[in-house]
Amino acid sequence: MSKKEFLRSLRPGQVRADATEDIKQEIELYLELRAAEFEREGMEPAEARRQAERRFGDKTRIEADLRRQARRRRARKGTTMTMDGLKQDLAFALRTFRRSPGFSLVAVLTLALALGGNTAIFSVVDAALLQAMPFEDHEELVFLNGYHLTNGEIAIRGASFPEFRDWNEQSELVSPMAAVGNYSLAVTDGSQAERVATEVVTAEYFEVLRGQPSRGRTFLPEEHLEPDAYPVVIISHAFWERRFALDPEAVGSDLVLNDRPLTIVGVMAEGFGGTALNTDVWIPEAMISLVSGVGVLDARGSRFLSVIGRLADGVEIAGAQAELHVIATDLQAAFPEVHEDRYSQIQPFRDSYLGVTGRLLWVLMGAGIVLLLIAAANVANLLLVRSHGRTREIALRRALGAEGRRVVSQLLTESIVLAGLGGALGLGLAWLGLRFLTPMIPQGVLPGYVAPQLSTGAFVFSIVVLTLVGVVTGMVPAVASARPGIAATLREGARSAVGGNIRRLRAQHVFVVAQVALALILMVGAGLLTRSFRAELAVDTGSEIEQVAAMRMQLPNSRYDSEEAITNFAAELERRVAELPGVRSASISSDLPFRGGSSGAYVFRRDAPEDRIRFHRHSVTPGYFETLGVELLEGRLLDDTDAAVGDGARAVVITAAMVRRVFPDENPIGQTMYLRPGAQTPLEIVGVIEDLRYRDLRTSLMAEGNSPDVFFSYWQLPTRTIEVAVSAQSPTAIGTSLRQVVADLDPDLPVFEVQSLMTSYEAQTATPRFAAFLMGLFSSLAAVLACVGIYGVLAFAVGQRSREIAIRRAIGASASSIARSVVGDGMKLTVIGLFLGGIGAAASARVLESFLFSVETTDPATFVLVGGGMLVVALAATVVPATRAMRRHPAEALSAD
């Protein structure tokens, strides 16, 4: 059949030329015979014919009716045939798969792995990137950060109340604007003590976020004005449910926070959690006395507020940033000491919430697409391999009379069945994968209430891509068989010389090289991330966190209103905790490593204001150093002699990093510093300890922005926030005992974050661990798929060349030389792929730059290791085809056709 005929046979339901002929003939015969009848009655032939036609009726119309009838009948037959055909195709397809289980299994698994992996990952990304923003028109929302520019390094801090008011008054491009302070307050009315996430907010807060109350109202303007005049509070829906069981009488009743009663004036709509996304209660800034002194409202240097705002209509971030820069310089001029080197920066909400993690998720999405491409190449490869065997079968069927259309539909059915099976399995894998991945997602990537769900979009996209690839390559045998010379195809046998096969082989080679290259890119990425992660783990924290458990509490103003009350409580607490069984040592401090919450201040070397250093202040009891296992380098640690609060110097201990930065050429011991120029009480350095990691593991301790740590004696500088640290044999089990001690001392004092320091530390490294793990997963899958590809091509090639191989064996080539040549072919492809992949990896690794810690994007060790690994794995994939080639008996190969 010619190509034209083949294509024509694909067109459905046309009335064939012969059918029209038949109809014409039938009617023509009638007319002739009828005319003959009239002639016999005596009419002239022409008249007879006219009469016959007249009596017949509208010949044209009738012929058209008949043609239409025929067409309809044909279509109906076609549909039934199609239905029958489909059923046949389905049965045939399933039988074919059962006959070659290896192929079917590999094909389905390939599809399933790629689909499942991709969908699971994309679902997480979708949840994190797209669902995590519960604010209306969130593209307009921005954070305003103040930052200091010292020696070229940027250190970001919050804003102070006066500063915020200046920004708000002077900015026209960001409006409305509000300031937010985050706190944790204790609810202490009878039942259980509980801590609630609190936001202290200024007047336009709810307007910025467009948050609506579901009951009651938001704050009135006067409630923000005079301190302590209106003790009001707004609660969240979740809190209302939790604490008040959705009691409609809640609005108007009292809520006791930090021992002070506040009136509930409103409940926010469900799903509104403020900027922290899980806020329980909101209080106006006029009620700041609940958490700190009222003076902070006017303290220009007290910088702890988050400032949020909405860009005015049509305003771009760049424009707002420029305006804010002008305002900052004005403030620098107006308040030179406090605003020196201080600028402000605008950041869209999304970037603030996701930061590094957001970009990481995009990288992961890219990896997912690469995996999809590899899988597609695999599917194409597999089908091409199979198509070789099918060409003869199909040629045979066509020679026996099967219509082109049926052959095509049968191949199509096979491809779709494959896609269906792979898709079903893939969906299952995706669901499993998501269940497995979700608990691994590090804190802060997703807000608490967002749970990743299977992304149908990702699944549909992946399956469509793979199905298209499958369908197109699956059609190859049908198209090939439409070529002239079915007889020639049947005769050819296993000889590979003819054009189509060479083209096929070449296509396969291209696919394999592409697969290897792509797999290498993924593996390099995974390798880099893994090395970076391990480098981060290897950073010396300076403390022995494995043994330490911690617990935090906040002493309320109401019951602990003097320094004496605080220190008495702390002393008793420390004593009792130290006596717990299993506890080696205990300490009280204002904060602990990796648990946040350090406060910063300036200290001055001499009695001179220009010579100042920013530092992180920690108040610790003497037991702190022993509990955390911090090593003393010079001088002495703080001890009980430093408890007296007199006029004498206050003893402080500093870290080695501070020595390097501030006292590089002098002996630090005995040096004095001052908290303020002209202050009475100097600070005397009595000891130097080893470097301690407090916040993160990456930033260099010598970097300007990374303020050093200075340790004061807790008894001289007590704080309301108390962290209890214990070094114990089993830090995880000691939690209950710790809580009990506090409950005994003060039953109304809630404690929180009772966990081992290890847990907090791991939270720091959770994101790089997660990233490295995911990339590792992707790249393993990619490597597996690439190897399947290599194996497939080689197996095919060996099959193709079996005659050639047999001849060579017959001539006397050794089995091992045959094997070597097969392996050689495979390795050649792999090496080309690795070379191309190496270039690609070097280029694309730049994307990972911001995530890598102490590892270069062109880290040679990673490239070599990964490339070598890929070679070994590819080598393994060549073994089976090679041995099969070796073992094939020459006579058998020659005769097989």
Add this chain to the structure above:
Amino acid sequence: MGGSNLFTGTLDLLILRTLKAAPLHGYAIGKSIREGSEGVLAVEEGALYPALHRLEGRGLLDAEWGKTGTGRRAKFYRVTPAGAEHLAAEADRWARYSGAVAAILGSGAE
């Protein structure tokens, strides 16, 4: 296609009846019906063919190409068993129907 349903149905029955005896081609069927009804049923002669084809489509007739007595190529129609059944059932119905009409016309308004 002209005529009411009743009319078309009647033509179908006439065709089936005509072919009950022996297979015929289109012209012969038409001639037989014309002569058999003594010119009362003057069908638009061409309407025969759509009816024939339709009956063939419904499986009540079988068709086969063959040669006429004079060697012309013609399509011969034949009643199938299904067709015979249909004819019997419809003939029965027709008889009861016409009997009922006759009865009303016969008795009645006096």
